[in-house]
Amino acid sequence: MLRLMIPHDFDYSSANLxxxxxxxLHKKNWKHAKLALAMGVGRNAISQLMNGSRQFTLKQIQMIADLLGIDKVELYGDFIAECFDIKGRSIPVKTTEFIKELLSNDDMNTFNQLFDHLTEEETKNIGLIFNVAESMYNEKLYRQSIYLYQRTASVVSNRLDPMLSISYFRQFMAARKLMSEDNVGVKKCKALLIVLQDYLELLPTNEKAEALIEVVVFYCLIEDYQNTLRYADRLIQFATDLIKNIRSNKQDISYLKTLISEAKMYKGFAFKGLGKYDEATIMIDSYANHNENFNKYAIGNMHLIEILKGKWNHVDLYLEQTSNDKKYAVVLPVLLEASVKNGDYDKVSDFLNKNNNCLDDINNDYTSLGLKDKLLTAQYMAEFCFHKNDFTEAIDYLLSAIELANRLQNENRLKKCWLTFTNNASHATKEQLNRFNNVVQIEM
Incomplete structure (x- = not known):
């Protein structure tokens, strides 16, 4: 080891920490005593750190890098050894801290080296990596947690190991949290869901209940209503079975009943989306008395169904009786759809004249549900503008709907909007045709 002298043929790239x-230190003409003073530690401590009788902490390495004016990442590759004791066992707290630091700095090369070292001999270190993933997920560091869950799943060999099924579930959930930030977010979620479906039955009870409701919500969001109904029924059956055996499984019966009501609510959404208003009404009645919140949901959802039937007085009733702070953004797509289906566009004109900020509110909502509202609004606003013979604005809305349908992987609406554009392409400007061609290229 060097310590006091630097030979002329010193190979920095192969040197240790x-x-x-x-x-x-040599380049800056610093002695150990000066480093000790700058770090606020005794000379003996620096001597022990430099001769290897004491291990560096991550904070010390970061401080040294800052004091010497070097990139801390340069030292991270060699810090890996400091995460293991003299018997080669990982030091959990230090390793956890280091993993989080590496991922926060996108230092994947060093992380992969550490990962290989951790999983090379001791399989129990897989649990450590999984726990770091759980910690980062709970801290809402979703991108980093996805990577850790992926690496965990890649080395768990036992299909029945809960870490494997939970890793697939958390990847899906983290991707759901990030979905609205990424143009291909829904596509990623659908790919992860395909994998998750093979592991749903292997999830621990609590995670399985949570997974089922999240799958229901996702399918409803992308308007895959058949799968919404299918998984809602699975959730209802699962929660009902747990309630029947409540003494043996020790679950919270109140939580399980709430899950059942949520599943019924999403079944109501699915029936409404399928145009089966009677079935939707039955579902709404079935959860309306669960508690005060569900009663409010039921009242609002019943008004929306009546609007779809062309009963326009329910627009004002919905706005009066609903406390949802996004109620105008919720009701406008429904009103637009009902107007198109019933051929009565005056109600839309009246609504927009009274609530001229409503379209801006919808356009400025970048949540996952907000994207769905944008899609529905754009599709039906296109129809509304076609009715007014405002072809330029109609095609602008239609192109927005096509882009959103593609982003949300909503094949049904994509096909309808695509066909509508094709039938009206003669009215499109050159810029609009170019915009359409760009969407075609993305879709291809």
């Missing part, structure tokens, strides 16, 4: 620190 302490030799690299000594190299930079």
């Amino acid at each position: 302490r030799d690299k620190i000594q190299y930079w």
Whole structure:
């Protein structure tokens, strides 16, 4: 080891952590005593750190890098050894802290080296990596957690190991959290859901209940209503079975009943989306008395169904009786759809004249549900503008709907909007045709 002298043929790239620190001390003409003073530690502590009788902490390495004016990442590859004791066992707290630091800095090369070292001999270290993933997920560091769950799943060999099924579930959930930030977010979620479906039955009870409701919500969001109904029924059956055996499984019966009501609510959404208003009404009645909140949901959803039937007085009733702060954004797509289906566009004109900020509110909502509202609004606003013979604005809305349908992987609406554009392409401007061609290229 170096320590005090730097040979002329010193190879920095192959040097270990302490030799690299000594190299930079030599370049700055610093002695150990000066480093100790700058770090606020005793000379003996620096001596022990530099001769290897004491291990560096991550904070110390970061401080040294800052004091010597070097990139801390340069030292991270050699810090890996500091995460293991003299018997080669990982030091959990230090390793956890280091993993989080590496992922926060996108230092994937060093992380992969650490990962290989951790999983090379001790399988119990897989649990450590999984726990870091859980911690980062709970801290809402979703991108980093996805990577850790992926790496965990790649080394778990036992299909029945809960870490495997939970890793697939958390990847899906983290991707759901990030979905509205990414143009291909829904596509990623659908791919992860295909994998998750093979592991749903292997999830621990609590995670399985949570997974089922999240799958229901996702399918409803992308308007895959058949799968919405299918998984809602699975959730209802699962929660009902748990309630029947409540003494043995020790679950919270109130939570399970709420899950059943949620599943029924999404079944109501699905029936409404399929145009089966009687079935939707039955579902709404079935959860309306669960508690005060569900009663409010039921009142609002019943008004929306009546609007779809062409009963326009329910627009005002919905707005009066609903406390949802996004109620105007919720009701406008429904009103637009009802107007198109019933051929009565005056109600839309009246509504927009009274609520001229409503379209802006919808356009400025970048949540997952907001994207769905944008899609429905754009599709039906296109129809509304076609009715007014405002072809330029109609095609602008139609192109927005096509882009959103593609982003949300909503094949049904994509096909309808695509066909409508094709039938009206003669009215499109050159810029609009170019915009359509760009969408075609993305879709291809």
